[in-house]
Amino acid sequence: MDKTADENGTERRALIAAGVTVLLWASAFVSIRSAAAHFGPGALAFGRLLTASVTLGLVLLVKRVPPPPRQAWPGILGSGVLWFGLYMVTLNWGEQLVDAGTAAMVVNIGPIVIALLSGWLLKEGFPPMLLAGMAVSFAGAVVVGLSTSHGGSASLGGVLLCLVAALTYGAGVVSQKPALKYASPIQVTTYGCFIGTAVTLPFAWQLADQLPQAPLAAVLNMVYLGLFPTALAFTTWSYALARTTAGKMGATTYAVPAVVVLIAWVALDEIPAGLTLLGGAICLAGVAVSRMRRRVASRA
Template sequence: MSIIPGSRHGAVIAAGVTVLFWASAFVSIRSAGSAYSPGALALGRLATAAVLLGVFALIRRVGWPARAAWPGILISGLLWFGGYMVFLNWGERLVDAGTAALIVNVGPILIALLSAALLHEAVPPALRLGIAVSFAGTVIVGLSMSGGGKSSLLGVVLCLLAAITYAIGVVAQKPALRHGSALQITFWSALVAAVALLPFAGVLAREAADAPLSATLNMIYLGVGPTAIAFTTWAYALARTTAGKLGATTYVVPALVVLMSWLFLSEVPGWFTLAGGVLCLAGVAVSRRSAKVKA
């Protein structure tokens, strides 16, 4: 659940773990979403994460967060942990994976803008260039993966709302991490979101009774890997670098989604898709150049 304190490359390793799990989430959401509705899937995922993180919090004797941490916990918990997951689950039912990845990856741009305006973080030229290059790669991946350009307007709006809530949640979480550990902030944020989604408990129970085992296992996996582990490693990295620089690393996600589809779903990507993935990786490498000194 944590990276070894004092490791010079700890933030980079933590960010890598996060994007790997978050990329796999797109595949699992597709599978679990066939049996679980958006709200029920989000509740099941967050309840799983909250229980797992709660056990670790008890073992590590993580107490009640400081008062100064609560605004960030509440905002990130309600908007990012809760709202983002519902919007993304719903959006992925209405648009193809390429379109969803393209729209959600507006998030890092919003993070850079919001962190500059609200957290007074610098946006160095290398970060701006890296964001531009990676976003171009994301557009290429999104266009190459889109199914003939047929997208639901509601699905596009939902994915855009997911990107907005994701960006606001990241920027809100950054100040909270000054007053608590990554595990503490992540656990309480997940718990806040799970409590907020309790109105879906009845739906979750009914759907779980009829869902195939594979869908339920995917929901549990979403709670363990992409949420409990990945959100904790993200918080660890966020506490050690700027929100804008860390947000840019998530541009690796589309490239990883392409690779995972290739390996696990036998979906061989075309050259157009591969070129976009390479651009995503190149942009992240450029954006991290200035981060090596300060991260």
């Protein structure tokens, strides 16, 4: 009884942390759209990661957190290069070449990549409810994409960049999961940020060139991206990922498009079409299905 209550409590805390992540990652799309007009893809990624690295580094110094153990470094390196580094640059770049709807559809291949890789490499298996929920959520993401897509504006290069972003996101998450067996969420996130910052360091000159010309609002959006959708949200993500499977966490991110629609509605006064709302509802329904436990009826 106590063990079941403890498991339920852990699952609930993980779900709350995942919810914080989804909310902040959804808000990032609004901030990126505002800042992207003034910063190049690499410059924006570098500024965002540098802000997060400084913030998280100070937290580690104040708390006197030691470096991660040797066993955690392969996963930290993999997630730092693939997710914190390449993903952020390619996503920023891809969204400059395709409309938001097309980008949402392509990037939402990421959770499918996570489910397949984690089922194979991490031996998490392929739970039927998880696969069913992902199918439902992906259908919802397609509906959202179609409802917000402007026909004919997508370029092959932009689609390929978004596809690379989806693949690096999925592979980065699967790389990160084993590291959490040996290191704390804040260690994994902080050192992943350090590595991502190093990967994007070649864009430092571009940021230095664009920063003086950028309006204050764009600079504040970049700082916000570093503090909240990166430093905080990636830490809450790692906390939740350490307490559940990579497949379930990947499926949870399907809620992001639905939350983006709501934030854009409130913050930007962009009234979503009925088809967009329907797609968002389908995404959320799929997330709920993916987190259900399959019940097997037994009769005496």
